[in-house]
Amino acid sequence: MTEPFAPVSAPPAATPVDAPRAEALPKIDPRRLWSPVVATLSPYVPGEQPQIEGLVKLNTNEHPMGPSPRVLEAIRRETGDALRLYPDPQAGALKRALAQIHGLEPGQIFVGNGSDEVLAHAFLGLFGSGRPILFPDVTYSFYPVYCGLYRIAHERVPLAADFTVRVDDYRRPNGGIVIANPNAPTGRLLPLAQIERLLEANTDSAVLIDEAYVDFGGESAVSLIARFPQLLVVRTFSKSRALAGLRVGYAMGHPALIEALERVKDSFNSYPLDRIAIAAAVASVQDGAWFARACAAVVAEREAMTVRLQARGFEVLPSAANFVFARHPAHDGAWLQAGLRERKVLVRHFTSPRIAQFLRISVGTPEQGRALDAALADLLGG
Numbered sequence: 001m002t003e004p005f006a007p008v009s010a011p012p013a014a015t016p017v018d019a020p021r022a023e024a025l026p027k028i029d030p031r032r033l034w035s036p037v038v039a040t041l042s043p044y045v046p047g048e049q050p051q052i053e054g055l056v057k058l059n060t061n062e063h064p065m066g067p068s069p070r071v072l073e074a075i076r077r078e079t080g081d082a083l084r085l086y087p088d089p090q091a092g093a094l095k096r097a098l099a100q101i102h103g104l105e106p107g108q109i110f111v112g113n114g115s116d117e118v119l120a121h122a123f124l125g126l127f128g129s130g131r132p133i134l135f136p137d138v139t140y141s142f143y144p145v146y147c148g149l150y151r152i153a154h155e156r157v158p159l160a161a162d163f164t165v166r167v168d169d170y171r172r173p174n175g176g177i178v179i180a181n182p183n184a185p186t187g188r189l190l191p192l193a194q195i196e197r198l199l200e201a202n203t204d205s206a207v208l209i210d211e212a213y214v215d216f217g218g219e220s221a222v223s224l225i226a227r228f229p230q231l232l233v234v235r236t237f238s239k240s241r242a243l244a245g246l247r248v249g250y251a252m253g254h255p256a257l258i259e260a261l262e263r264v265k266d267s268f269n270s271y272p273l274d275r276i277a278i279a280a281a282v283a284s285v286q287d288g289a290w291f292a293r294a295c296a297a298v299v300a301e302r303e304a305m306t307v308r309l310q311a312r313g314f315e316v317l318p319s320a321a322n323f324v325f326a327r328h329p330a331h332d333g334a335w336l337q338a339g340l341r342e343r344k345v346l347v348r349h350f351t352s353p354r355i356a357q358f359l360r361i362s363v364g365t366p367e368q369g370r371a372l373d374a375a376l377a378d379l380l381g382g
Helices: 036-040 069-078 092-102 114-126 142-150 192-201 255-265 275-286 288-311 333-342 366-380
Strands: 109-112 133-136 154-157 177-180 207-210 231-236 249-253 323-327 358-362
Touching (some): 069 275, 109 114, 249 255, 288 323, 288 366
Parallel strands (some): 177 207
């Protein structure tokens, strides 16, 4: 009996054809084939992801704990024959789970392949009026990259001297406003009352609040969606839910804003989330107890890290995120970063003028925090 899908015998070998000699090929620079957009892009540079044993990795704001056990079980259940089938293009189960915990309707939620993709779709779908969009001069460095990719006019609004957002600076004509809250890389939080003031003063363009870190000490703007149809709130599963490796992000807002993102998504990739990612994300949303414990553990270690850094002479900005932003008045930021790396501790350093003396240090486990402190003791001599 013939087995189904039995292998077919290989076709006869093709008759060799003389390849053109290399010296006969035209000498061209393939970069001439780039589009004008690509030629002018300054791409985002992600944090270092080394594969070196023994490193204390505190440079990319990953969660120090593993994901919920329910997530791992959901992944195991999903790795079967169904992987040959396309996933639900609407990720309906995930939208329903998110709608339940946020007090929204599924039609008010968009899901995508990490919040970076969600943000990219929002920039393309909501910020094309020709008027410049506004965002802080020190913030998530992907925002100007999206503007370059989609040719969106933009202006960077300086933060105050203490790195806080001044809402009154955004009370001017614009094509949209983007605020990361808590901000990155500073970790500083804009109180919800200030976001409400921002929305009240800006009714003619979309306001995007990027809440990648809000679960570590902030109050979400989701509660304002019912009153402000111009508000889009973007969240991620990469930080507080410890699923950076699965790439799941989402946005919440008025159904008309969500429709704009869906139209972009379905013109780009109808299946941004695979079956495993959807199942894992649903399980994460349903395990509220693990989520609460995990966030509390990060906050506790953040406070302990802050105390240790201050004891070594660092100035540490108030943080509502899973990282701290710190500088030492007596030592150069780049020197500190390099010295820690020599001691197998990775932290993030940025070269922008206003923040070149700061280090962004992710919150790790208590053991990793003590390893950072020991490395600093060795580096600073005590």
